[in-house]
Amino acid sequence: MPTLLHIDCSMRQDSSVTREITAIFVEEWRQANRDGKYVYRDLGTSPIPHADEAAVVAGLLPREALNDYQRVAWAVSEPLINELREADTILLGVPMYNYSIPSVLKVWFDRITVKEHMIGDPTSEGLLTGKRTVVVTARGGAYGPGTPRERYDFQTPYLRALLEQIGLDRNLEFVHSEMTLAHSVPSLEQFKPIADASREEAVKAVCRLALAS
Numbered sequence: 620m621p622t623l624l625h626i627d628c629s630m631r632q633d634s635s636v637t638r639e640i641t642a643i644f645v646e647e648w649r650q651a652n653r654d655g656k657y658v659y660r661d662l663g664t665s666p667i668p669h670a671d672e673a674a675v676v677a678g679l680l681p682r683e684a685l686n687d688y689q690r691v692a693w694a695v696s697e698p699l700i701n702e703l704r705e706a707d708t709i710l711l712g713v714p715m716y717n718y719s720i721p722s723v724l725k726v727w728f729d730r731i732t733v734k735e736h737m738i739g740d741p742t743s744e745g746l747l748t749g750k751r752t753v754v755v756t757a758r759g760g761a762y763g764p765g766t767p768r769e770r771y772d773f774q775t776p777y778l779r780a781l782l783e784q785i786g787l788d789r790n791l792e793f794v795h796s797e798m799t800l801a802h803s804v805p806s807l808e809q810f811k812p813i814a815d816a817s818r819e820e821a822v823k824a825v826c827r828l829a830l831a832s
């Protein structure tokens with residue numbers, strides 16, 4: 620039975636492009652995997668507490684050696700880690716905030732990047748290697764090759780690096796929706812056709828990727 624772990628983290632609800640595109644992936648995936656298990660986590664509405672020292676130390680010690688503080692901290696991290704380990708496909712909806720990722724998603728990475736998941740050498744196998752990861756991004760502007768803002772894209776390379784250190788970069792796809800602000804910022808109105816074309820491409824891409832999972 621295949622398992623899909625779906626994580627959204629936009630602070631927006633109804634108007635969120637990442638939520639819209641990840642929901643299309645999920646709909647297609649569920650049609651194609653009727654016996655599949657679907658797990659959803661919304662970091663936008665239910666953020667995880669920041670990892671503290673107890674949480675980090677708890678990830679390094681055997682469970683029976685944890686003190687009370689570490690046990691409480693581990694109780695937050697453990698379900699996130701278990702969800703990740705049980706998933707075959709991981710779907711992340713990631714808005715660009717200040718050229719990078721939402722802080723609520725950074726906290727998730729701080730919690731799940733434990734010693735047992737880290738692979739050290741990027742070519743070696745780890746506990747998470749073999750899983751498939753699809754990252755759906757949305758950006759207010761455009762950051763593709765040749766655009767004036769290309770060098771400000773700290774979102775894609777950062778996510779790639781985070782995923783690489785836990786072995787989730789081997790089967791990794793990015794789907795970008797760009798110029799999303801063209802529909803809400805009057806000075807960007809001229810870019811609406813680019814925004815619409817980018818969204819259309821993203822929908823096609825997730826439909827294809829959902830069926831391939």
Ligand SMILES: Cc1cc2nc3c(=O)[nH]c(=O)nc-3n(C[C@H](O)[C@H](O)[C@H](O)COP(=O)(O)O)c2cc1C
Nearest residue numbers: 629635636637714715716717718757758759760799
């Ligand atoms: C706090 C915040 C910071 C943002 N920073 C950027 C940015 O650095 N570059 C950019 O192109 N768009 C930026 N945006 C616009 C979002 O990337 C854009 O609205 C995107 O569609 C958000 O994803 P969503 O539609 O799923 O909410 C920012 C939006 C917010 C709310």
